[in-house]
Amino acid sequence: MAMISELQAPPRDRLSRARTLHWALVGLLAVCSLASLQVGATDITLTTLLGKLATGETLGRMERVVLLDIRLPRLALGALVGAALAVSGAAMQGLFRNPLADPGIVGVGAGAGLGAILAIVLGALLPAWAVGTVGNQLVPVAAFLGGWGSTILLYRVSTRGGRTSVATMLLAGIALGALAGALSGILVYIADDTQLRDLTFWGLGSLAGASWAKVLAAGPLIALSLGAALMLGRGLNGLALGEATAAHIGIDVQRMKNIAILAVAGATGAAVAVSGGIGFIGIVVPHLLRLASGPDHRALLLNSALLGASLLILADVIARVVIAPAELPIGIVTAVLGAPVFLWILLRRRGLVDT
Numbered sequence: 001m002a003m004i005s006e007l008q009a010p011p012r013d014r015l016s017r018a019r020t021l022h023w024a025l026v027g028l029l030a031v032c033s034l035a036s037l038q039v040g041a042t043d044i045t046l047t048t049l050l051g052k053l054a055t056g057e058t059l060g061r062m063e064r065v066v067l068l069d070i071r072l073p074r075l076a077l078g079a080l081v082g083a084a085l086a087v088s089g090a091a092m093q094g095l096f097r098n099p100l101a102d103p104g105i106v107g108v109g110a111g112a113g114l115g116a117i118l119a120i121v122l123g124a125l126l127p128a129w130a131v132g133t134v135g136n137q138l139v140p141v142a143a144f145l146g147g148w149g150s151t152i153l154l155y156r157v158s159t160r161g162g163r164t165s166v167a168t169m170l171l172a173g174i175a176l177g178a179l180a181g182a183l184s185g186i187l188v189y190i191a192d193d194t195q196l197r198d199l200t201f202w203g204l205g206s207l208a209g210a211s212w213a214k215v216l217a218a219g220p221l222i223a224l225s226l227g228a229a230l231m232l233g234r235g236l237n238g239l240a241l242g243e244a245t246a247a248h249i250g251i252d253v254q255r256m257k258n259i260a261i262l263a264v265a266g267a268t269g270a271a272v273a274v275s276g277g278i279g280f281i282g283i284v285v286p287h288l289l290r291l292a293s294g295p296d297h298r299a300l301l302l303n304s305a306l307l308g309a310s311l312l313i314l315a316d317v318i319a320r321v322v323i324a325p326a327e328l329p330i331g332i333v334t335a336v337l338g339a340p341v342f343l344w345i346l347l348r349r350r351g352l353v354d355t
Helices: 002-008 012-038 046-055 061-096 108-125 128-158 166-190 193-204 212-230 233-239 243-248 253-275 281-293 297-321 330-348 350-354
Strands: none
Touching: 012 046, 012 061, 012 281, 012 297, 046 061, 061 166, 061 212, 061 233, 061 253, 061 281, 061 297, 108 128, 108 166, 108 193, 108 253, 128 166, 128 212, 128 253, 193 330, 212 253, 212 297, 233 243, 233 253, 233 297, 243 253, 281 297, 281 330, 297 330
């Protein structure tokens, strides 16, 4: 038992490194947040606004709208989505004990994509009262319901006798993703040009439609899911030793699986619903942090939230600046930044992977 406790406890230098990294990530998040409020399609800057406030000048209506109704909710939504994707990726990699796992492994991405495509292509066929009820939130609502529906289906398939098989969930997730992809392909085939354009932009992801309504809709669920995921650190550390060993040291493995799956489904489903498809955050962020401070999930999960939020905010700033006054879909930016980093990680750890 004492030896197992030692395995769970990180060395003092690694723990100190994780704490130092934590405060460095807090500073990085602050810098990225200030940059997000500073730049945009207009020439209104945060520096100008703060200067006016310092001298007692009254802010103009346009300045208040740009700062409070456009940039600030976009910043909040970017931080929530980035944290949700990164923490979900870290939790899935710990649960599956697989460095290639990401939030999509529980079917959220495939189901959310199918739900969004259904809403875009077949939304016009809905009765007027249904469209009036959800308004312009039809696609986010459909994406969220699709993500949760696919997760529940996957959970039912992989659970037998009150025990969830991680291997079965992985294989069933592949099958479910293929099925959702086939159904999505049929819908794309019958879509018109306008719908195809909407599908393309949703699939690439964007924070351009950020609003306080979206923040208030997705924020509570993401925050609740992240709170649940952050409490899984000790359990995921124990699970790294094997399910039998984790159960022997007092970890309720099945309960931990349930919490992890529901937390990832809630966080990722809400994130994808309000931002569309954004890749690489969930798989790259945990890898970078493991290289920097080790595999202890008690630090890894919290630091993943900070780094994920920072990177998505930074990607959004780049998306707004690189072809201003237009902006790139944020999914393109995360892919361009994330793919080389991921390849570098693989090359760096190629010896470990090959063995």
